[in-house]
Amino acid sequence: xxxxxxxxxxxxxxxxxxxxxxxxxxxxxxxxxxxxxxxxxxxxxxxxxxxxxxxxxxxxxxxxxxxxxxxxxxxxxxxxxxxxxxxxxxxxxxxxxxxxxxxxxxxxxxxxxxxxxxxxxxxxxxxxxxxxxxxxxxxxxxxxxxxxxxxxxxxxxxxxxxxxxxxxx
Ligand code: ZN
Numbered sequence: 001x002x003x004x005x006x007x008x009x010x011x012x013x014x015x016x017x018x019x020x021x022x023x024x025x026x027x028x029x030x031x032x033x034x035x036x037x038x039x040x041x042x043x044x045x046x047x048x049x050x051x052x053x054x055x056x057x058x059x060x061x062x063x064x065x066x067x068x069x070x071x072x073x074x075x076x077x078x079x080x081x082x083x084x085x086x087x088x089x090x091x092x093x094x095x096x097x098x099x100x101x102x103x104x105x106x107x108x109x110x111x112x113x114x115x116x117x118x119x120x121x122x123x124x125x126x127x128x129x130x131x132x133x134x135x136x137x138x139x140x141x142x143x144x145x146x147x148x149x150x151x152x153x154x155x156x157x158x159x160x161x162x163x164x165x166x167x168x169x
Contacts, residue, residue, distance in 0.1 A: 023151065023152050023155070024118075024151065026048040026049075026094070026118070027098070027120065027151050027152040029046070029058045029096075030047050030096050030120075030152070031098055031120075031159070032046065033046025033048070033058050033060040033073065034046035034060065034156065034159050037060035037061045038162075038163045040062070040064075040065055041064060042060065042064055042065060043061055043163065044061065044098070044159040044160055044163050045060070045072065045073045045099045045156075046058070046059070046061070046073050046098050047096065047098070048096045049077050049081040049093050049094070049095050049096075049114075050095075051081070051090075051093045056080075056085065057077045057078075057080035057081035057084060058077065059073045059075075059077040060073055060076075072101075072102065072105050073098075074095060074097050074101055074109065075104070075105060077097075078109070078112050082112065088111075090112045091113040092115065093112075094116040094117070095114045095116070096119070096151075097117070098119070098120040099119060099120060100119050100126075100128075101117070101127065102127065102128050103132065103133050106128045106133075107135065109145060110135070110143045110144070111143075113143050114143075114145045115145055116147075116148065117148070118148045118151055119147075119148075120153045120155070120157070129147060129149075130149065
């Protein structure tokens with residue numbers, strides 16, 4: 001799927017202006033995928049990959065549906081983008097995801113040579129970027145994307161809270 005981006009802007013300015021302006025298209029696509037995951041009974045996390053201003057892959061978290069513990073949104077989006085582009089290195093691509101990536105996904109992001117990582121909500125329990133192993137800060141991590149967090153944080157967090165609220169209720 002390819003969706004042209006209309007208003008790509010510098011990440012710092014996007015973060016600064018968030019709340020006053022609509023979310024960037026890739027984060028909106030990722031949030032839509034997260035909402036779709038929730039409807040399938042999956043933890044609502046979504047991801048999108050952008051290359052040259054166009055979305056080349058969108059994926060929803062689907063480990064239950066796929067019977068695959070590695071089927072996190074980021075993994076599925078990276079696989080789809082790599083297949084679409086016909087190569088294993090995505091150094092000209094950015095990954096947008098609604099939740100701070102886990103250690104597995106952070107590893108995949110490094111292996112894929114993703115240029116920039118944008119994520120919405122922080123995940124103190126399972127995140128591996130600003131929490132836990134802080135994967136990209138380790139000397140054994142050989143590729144560090146630029147990281148921008150907090151874009152779409154409120155929407156991503158609310159999807160997760162609603163999902164777990166419903167399951168408890
Ligand atoms: Zn993950």
